[in-house]
Amino acid sequence: MTFNGWIQIAVFCAIIIALARPLGGYLMRVVEGERTLLSPIFGPVERGLYRLSGIDPKQEQSWLSYALAMIVFKAGGFVLLYAILRLQPVLPLNPDGQGAITPDLAFNTAISFLTNTNWQSYGGESTMSYLSQMLGLTVQNFISAAAGIAVAVAVIRGFARRSAGTIGNFWTDMVRVTLYILLPICFVGALVIVWQGVPQTFMGEVTATTLEGAKQVISLGPVASQEAIKMLGTNGGGFFNANSAHPFENPTALTNMMQVLAIFALGGALTNTFGRMVRDERQGWAVFAAMGLLFLVGVGVLYWSEAHANPLLAQLGMDSSLGNMEGKEVRFGIAQSALFSTVTTDASCGAVDAMMESFLPLGGMVPLVNMMLGEIVFGGVGSGLYGFLLFAIVAVFVAGLMVGRTPEYLGKKIEAREMKLTILGILCLPLVMLGFTALAVVLPGPLGALSAAGPHGFTEALYAYVSGAANNGSAFAGISANTPFWNTTLGIDMVVGRFFVMIPVLGIAGAMAAKKTVPASAGTFPTNGPLFVGLVIGVIVIVGGLTFFPSLALGPIVEHYAMNAGTLY
Amino acid sequence: MLRHLRPTIVMLLGLSIITGVIYPLAVTGIAKIAFPFQAGGSIIERDGKPIGSALIGQNFTGPRYFHPRPSATTDTDPADSTKTIAAPYNAANSSGSNLGPTAKALVDRVKDDMGKLQAENPAAKVPGDLVTTSASGLDPDISPAAAEFQVPRVAKARGLSEDAVRMLVASHTDPRWLGLLGAPHVNVLALNMALDATAK
Numbered sequence: 001m002t003f004n005g006w007i008q009i010a011v012f013c014a015i016i017i018a019l020a021r022p023l024g025g026y027l028m029r030v031v032e033g034e035r036t037l038l039s040p041i042f043g044p045v046e047r048g049l050y051r052l053s054g055i056d057p058k059q060e061q062s063w064l065s066y067a068l069a070m071i072v073f074k075a076g077g078f079v080l081l082y083a084i085l086r087l088q089p090v091l092p093l094n095p096d097g098q099g100a101i102t103p104d105l106a107f108n109t110a111i112s113f114l115t116n117t118n119w120q121s122y123g124g125e126s127t128m129s130y131l132s133q134m135l136g137l138t139v140q141n142f143i144s145a146a147a148g149i150a151v152a153v154a155v156i157r158g159f160a161r162r163s164a165g166t167i168g169n170f171w172t173d174m175v176r177v178t179l180y181i182l183l184p185i186c187f188v189g190a191l192v193i194v195w196q197g198v199p200q201t202f203m204g205e206v207t208a209t210t211l212e213g214a215k216q217v218i219s220l221g222p223v224a225s226q227e228a229i230k231m232l233g234t235n236g237g238g239f240f241n242a243n244s245a246h247p248f249e250n251p252t253a254l255t256n257m258m259q260v261l262a263i264f265a266l267g268g269a270l271t272n273t274f275g276r277m278v279r280d281e282r283q284g285w286a287v288f289a290a291m292g293l294l295f296l297v298g299v300g301v302l303y304w305s306e307a308h309a310n311p312l313l314a315q316l317g318m319d320s321s322l323g324n325m326e327g328k329e330v331r332f333g334i335a336q337s338a339l340f341s342t343v344t345t346d347a348s349c350g351a352v353d354a355m356m357e358s359f360l361p362l363g364g365m366v367p368l369v370n371m372m373l374g375e376i377v378f379g380g381v382g383s384g385l386y387g388f389l390l391f392a393i394v395a396v397f398v399a400g401l402m403v404g405r406t407p408e409y410l411g412k413k414i415e416a417r418e419m420k421l422t423i424l425g426i427l428c429l430p431l432v433m434l435g436f437t438a439l440a441v442v443l444p445g446p447l448g449a450l451s452a453a454g455p456h457g458f459t460e461a462l463y464a465y466v467s468g469a470a471n472n473g474s475a476f477a478g479i480s481a482n483t484p485f486w487n488t489t490l491g492i493d494m495v496v497g498r499f500f501v502m503i504p505v506l507g508i509a510g511a512m513a514a515k516k517t518v519p520a521s522a523g524t525f526p527t528n529g530p531l532f533v534g535l536v537i538g539v540i541v542i543v544g545g546l547t548f549f550p551s552l553a554l555g556p557i558v559e560h561y562a563m564n565a566g567t568l569y
Numbered sequence: 570m571l572r573h574l575r576p577t578i579v580m581l582l583g584l585s586i587i588t589g590v591i592y593p594l595a596v597t598g599i600a601k602i603a604f605p606f607q608a609g610g611s612i613i614e615r616d617g618k619p620i621g622s623a624l625i626g627q628n629f630t631g632p633r634y635f636h637p638r639p640s641a642t643t644d645t646d647p648a649d650s651t652k653t654i655a656a657p658y659n660a661a662n663s664s665g666s667n668l669g670p671t672a673k674a675l676v677d678r679v680k681d682d683m684g685k686l687q688a689e690n691p692a693a694k695v696p697g698d699l700v701t702t703s704a705s706g707l708d709p710d711i712s713p714a715a716a717e718f719q720v721p722r723v724a725k726a727r728g729l730s731e732d733a734v735r736m737l738v739a740s741h742t743d744p745r746w747l748g749l750l751g752a753p754h755v756n757v758l759a760l761n762m763a764l765d766a767t768a769k
Contacts, residue, residue, distance in 0.1 A: 242663035245704030253751020333752025478667030
């Protein structure tokens, strides 16, 4: 670890803190339907979409109607993307002649993008045409991110309103977030990364003759436009197989910093939007602080781990001063790689600029733990906030039990129905994560997909299902998961992880909106101070620890000791 | 359910056109005018023919050139399309080795490479990046230490003085961005092209 490395991480933190208020305020104005600077441009587009859809933007929906609109929209998106992928060979914009995509791979990829997971069973440059990337994947990147933010905003309204029957309108939330937030930021961001070297072209691959006379085929494409939304929407599905490690996706240390900032920017800002909408910004800062502390622990452990060379290689006489460079890029160095890997799994992004599989065991455990906790550290755009609020509810519930009072959060009583929905939302993740892993490692067929033996192989399988259910999409990428078993089970894994959290959360929002507000009294547990921050972190760590520690002990922890004892697999 | 069908279809089509057609085309158009070199993949040409991309590493094996890091990229086996073969710096199929820290294959590979490098320059310790594969398999850079390690071999093969080669390395070493972000690195293709240029 170097002083410079810590400064790089500190600069990142400072920018995220500085962005939270202005961006959070802008987000609120957008979802409240207020006029913004961009209204003259996008206002007519927005109104046109509403008119053609036959919806009244002023008419709000109950939580059930909101959830249904979201589900029908998602199902439609699935059909559209599946069709584009299957019909790829006959559709235009396929200069490199990519063939048809198999049904199970198309199923997996369509689910993967509509759930904001972006698990890559496919290899970008070797399977996808430009049309599939652009009209298929880029579009889903926008709308899955917008839907995530929409649901988070609906949940916030649930807490903010009193005796209300509605929590907003899904269509207007989704359209406004896309047009006024995602699109303009991506447009500017895409141009900046082109300046840094990210290609944006429809000319097809280039065949070069190298200095030594060999032939090198270089894949290109409209990369920048997809790259921008891939990061900002915490999607993470790369244009190329190597994702953000590929020099065309992430050519410089500057683009690397921009990418990590883009992943956290909206997640951080949403905590402020939350505070503003419940009329106490300190509530938002308390959430931000709890998330921030969990982030710092993660990045600290990961940076510490990867700053060391693999002891098994160091003892061969290799100079170990650069740290663990297997699966990392020279231009980023260890600090930027550690920062990226922590951020991408704290949020549900899943883009990678270094290969997680080649991290040292404890370094590789950090991304795994981040995802197991449900990606509530800033999290996926929208999903991070509403996932965190589930833990906040458990925390006030625990506090209520301690003093024997009905728990309250933001002036709303938390009762049996909300607790049941909360627990449902929290428990569905470990169920599919651990359940499918157990299945995969005892069946002989699926086991063949693993590239590693011993504890590392177990971690590979565990990582896949944890990443799928958490809608992350990063991988211990040695796994050959493009088989019918893995494509299908991971598809189910992703759907459960997305919608079995989203729907209970919307149910909670509906119930909250309908409640009256209880005035704060001397017995009310304040949820905007350090005590709450400590309690909620405690709840997250205990719930996560009790659920997942055995699986971590079988994977990375035992591998760590095996490595130090010199065991090879 | 049914009343959500019409907005679903309209929104999917409308947003597909906006975010999947207009947005990428607008970025492409502006990029082509403002940054034509970068937008096209930073392709370097010599005598009108492409010799590679400034951002993508390429394989060098001869003693007269600086060597890049090992690369784990593969290609389809021409003899059997269900198998893959090693194809370092295959820029149509990026990937890392994905070998875990306790993989026997990793330790064996590094041991093998270390042997060759130590024979080439017994005086110095082998820098870590010269025996580890990058995440993309297309890393265009090596660390300054990895360049320094190769200076004696390149100088000897080209009949240049070590100091002359060292000067060239120094002038092709990129520092951290603004002295802050990333890590110092040397672009191997740019350095090797400069070497060829001195020879002329």
